[in-house]
Amino acid sequence: MDYNEKALEMHEKWRGKIRIETPCPLESRDDLSVAYTPGVAAPCLEIQRDPEKSFAYTRRGNLVAVVTDGTAVLGLGDIGPEAGMPVMEGKCALFKAFADVDAFPLCVRSKDVDEIVHAVELIAGSFGGINLEDIAAPRCFEVERKLKERLDIPVFHDDQHGTAVVTVAAMINALKVVHKEIGEVSAVVNGAGAAGTACTRLLMALGLKNVVVCDKQGALCPGEEWMTPAQAELAEITNPERKRGTLADVIKGADVFMGFSAPGCVTKEMVGSMAGDAIVFACANPTPEIFPDEAKSAGARVVGSGRSDCVNQINNVLCFPGIFRGALDVRAREINEEMKLAAARALAGIIPEGELSEENIIPSAFNKEVVPAIAAAVAEAARETGVARGQAMQYNKLVRDKIPEIILAQGEKPVTRVLEDAEYLACLEQKLREETAEYLESGKLDELADIMEVVYALCEARGYSCGELAAAYERKHQARGGFQKRIFLISKT
Secondary structure, eight states, rough: OOOHHHHHHHHHHHHHHHHOOSSSSSSHHEEEESSSTTTTHHHHHHHHHOOGHHHSSSSGGGGEEEEESSSSTTTTSSOOTTTTTTHHHHHHHHHHHHHEEEEEEEEOOOOOOHHHHHHHHHOOOOOOOEOOOOOOTTTHHHHHHHHHHHHOOOOEEHHHHHHHHHHHHHHHHHHHHHOOTTOOOEEEEEOHHHHHHHHHHHHHTTTOEEEEEEEEEEEETTTTTTTOOHHHHHHHSOOOTTSSSSSSHHTTOOOOOEEOOOTTTTHHHHHHHHHHEEEEOOSSSSOOOOOOOHHTTOOEEHHHHHHTTTTSBOOOGHHHHHHHHHHHHHTOOOOOHHHEEEEEEEEHHSSGGGGGTTTTTTEEEOOHHHHHHHHHHHHHHHHHHTTOSSSSSSHHHHHIIIIHHHHOOOOOOOEEEEEOHHHHHHHHHHHHHHHHHHHOOOGGGGHHHHHHHHHHHHHHHHHOOHHHHHHHHHHHHHTOOOOOOOEEEEEOO
């Protein structure tokens, strides 16, 4: 299939990839009086008295702004805000499809940091979070920093931190495959822009000590006059051996290579000069620094890229829906380093260690466990670090509605990952009470076997009580002589 030709055809047909829908009936005078005037005045006045109630009375708490200036769109570069709109709409569609997060594209006609920041700051009261997208470095660093200082909602530059989270998750599992420890390996990162800088910092937070970052002019090292201020800052905390030279010079003997740079800049000879059992993540898109098959033939043990037609695809769609889902669910003030690391560990943990291999270090974007696992881990990290303001799962339709559907699905073995958390149990209990009241009243417990199994497994694991639901199933399972758990729990540690 010619994807370019098909994309043009479908985009013209769709005329946009997002729509606005309303949950309220508008078919009578009473309907109008409740949804609009005069009834709408009541929530308006409540919000006037307490602006925080905008999260309860409007869709704000589940709405994310996807903001770009169009200066770094995919591999196309500075194509302008209007030309970036199809990508931003696609991002919004992914938010909705994968995590039931409503998102809206905002393409800003400015390359001035303060103008972009001011524009976003003025409209921030309409949103629960801000996703910065395809803003070129180093401008993106300043835009994000200033917005985080001024806003009390999550601000997340996906090109930086989404890439970092997925890369770290893949690295956690790749290191297990080659039996190496994060604190003992030497790594080289090529590309000192948004993605390379964020990946370096998050890997260091995970425990990486020996890492050299390269730009097109060579290794970042204190004293190099060609570095930008952002690169000079990064040089101060990396390159402990103060290596200088080209990428070809510093990659020799390295255990890990990660590229967020330019196509074809790594040769087979360079990979061959690395340490044994080398890990190579060549993430330039659409053409990587070196193609995976070439890296493997040159001696790399584990290879990943950004391409969907190769194994171990490192793709941001694996994390940003779940990260925002978790942050919105607890009304987090920000997305901090602990939340990003929690997301990376949750993503890595989806593949059981017994199933890890050179060609299976990261789950598919279509794995239904990904978003709930990341969302739960992010929400928990937000609570533990004190940036959560609300009850978990206030808007989490995935957990509130979809999990019971999965559990009850005919002929399917329910495999759902949830967080071991009292708040989750309370929410689940409430939903299950609604779903199962008639069965409990009639005593038809056989129809509830799968749901009871989930509740009982959670209660048993954490010592929590879910009232008559758990008690009823406990009696049932004792009569049956035991049961097989079909739920996998994520450990807080």
